[in-house]
Amino acid sequence: MVEKISDAEYSVMEALWERAPLTAAEVSDRVAQDRNWSVQTVKTLLSRLMAKDVIAADQDGRRFLYRPLVPRDDYVASESGRLVNRLFGGRISPLVAHLAQQDQLSEEDIAELEALLKELKA
Amino acid sequence: MVEKISDAEYSVMEALWERAPLTAAEVSDRVAQDRNWSVQTVKTLLSRLMAKDVIAADQDGRRFLYRPLVPRDDYVASESGRLVNRLFGGRISPLVAHLAQQDQLSEEDIAELEALLKELKA
DNA sequence: GGCGTTTGACTACATCTGTAATCGAGGCGA
DNA sequence: TCGCCTCGATTACAGATGTAGTCAAACGCC
Numbered sequence: 001m002v003e004k005i006s007d008a009e010y011s012v013m014e015a016l017w018e019r020a021p022l023t024a025a026e027v028s029d030r031v032a033q034d035r036n037w038s039v040q041t042v043k044t045l046l047s048r049l050m051a052k053d054v055i056a057a058d059q060d061g062r063r064f065l066y067r068p069l070v071p072r073d074d075y076v077a078s079e080s081g082r083l084v085n086r087l088f089g090g091r092i093s094p095l096v097a098h099l100a101q102q103d104q105l106s107e108e109d110i111a112e113l114e115a116l117l118k119e120l121k122a
Numbered sequence: 123m124v125e126k127i128s129d130a131e132y133s134v135m136e137a138l139w140e141r142a143p144l145t146a147a148e149v150s151d152r153v154a155q156d157r158n159w160s161v162q163t164v165k166t167l168l169s170r171l172m173a174k175d176v177i178a179a180d181q182d183g184r185r186f187l188y189r190p191l192v193p194r195d196d197y198v199a200s201e202s203g204r205l206v207n208r209l210f211g212g213r214i215s216p217l218v219a220h221l222a223q224q225d226q227l228s229e230e231d232i233a234e235l236e237a238l239l240k241e242l243k244a
Numbered sequence: 245g246g247c248g249t250t251t252g253a254c255t256a257c258a259t260c261t262g263t264a265a266t267c268g269a270g271g272c273g274a
Numbered sequence: 275t276c277g278c279c280t281c282g283a284t285t286a287c288a289g290a291t292g293t294a295g296t297c298a299a300a301c302g303c304c
Contacts, residue, residue: 006261010208024281041263043282048261062270063281076209077224080217083205084226086132087198092221093234095202099214100242102199104206112215114239120222120232128291146251163293165252170291184300185251 002070002078003052011035012045016055017072021065124192124200125174133157134167138177139194143187 015030028042049055057064088094099105137152150164171177179186210216221227
């Protein structure tokens with residue numbers, strides 16, 4: 001149900017999820033560490049996110065303080081669900097198997113997964 | 123390194139991954155079960171996929187037989203890697219934890235994961 | 245041998261995305 | 275008070291994407 005967030009927009013969301021509320025200038029500063037965007041670009045992205053109703057802005061004097069409306073967790077859930085559905089028919093273990101096969105699982109990952117499973121069974 | 127495949131293009135790839143080679147008409151038929159596209163649309167998508175060098179076409183009389191150049195596994199690997207990086211900082215266990223928390227893990231999933239881990243440690 | 249059919253190639257066109265520039269109103273220092 | 279700076283709003287514009295329509299050539303049927 002969350003409207004589709006593009007890649008560039010996602011960077012802006014990250015900034016706001018990390019800390020909010022922020023002014024456009026602040027968001028711009030934070031985002032600038034990864035992306036080399038002008039303030040204008042960030043403002044455009046903020047407008048688009050507003051249009052998509054995933055952030056809101058509260059007036060503060062003559063500027064706005066932006067904050068996310070969609071919790072990061074919700075977004076993460078829908079995105080990871082989408083991927084797992086699309087690529088693995090909704091089953092998670094093929095994903096893990098796949099990552100394992102690609103050597104993308106560290107010893108640590110495995111240990112963590114074990115601990116996690118133990119907890120889930122409890 | 124695999125060029126970005128859009129959502130619509132992905133549906134076409136699915137058809138070809140499932141069975142290849144196929145003519146444009148056959149791809150269209152297969153895709154039609156999910157998406158309500160005209161044959162033209164499918165042909166356009168096939169052209170774009172050709173331009174992106176992710177499929178190839180072999181002439182067969184006056185039509186073409188299309189086949190994937192990129193194995194499904196390669197695509198799946200890069201996509202799942204991308205997601206895990208973006209949303210979970212590259213760690214897989216937070217993904218699993220997240221899915222678990224959202225009750226998106228069935229008993230069966232858990233059992234499978236356990237078996238999988240046992241194997242990985244062997 | 246003319247005609248409808250099938251096929252790929254080319255064209256179309258509205259949206260969405262990425263990346264800004266510009267404009268007009270309000271606030272601030274001199 | 276006058277010009278400058280800052281902000282949000284509006285506009286721009288190229289490339290990607292979704293979704294076809296059209297056209298010309300080749301085929302097969304009558």
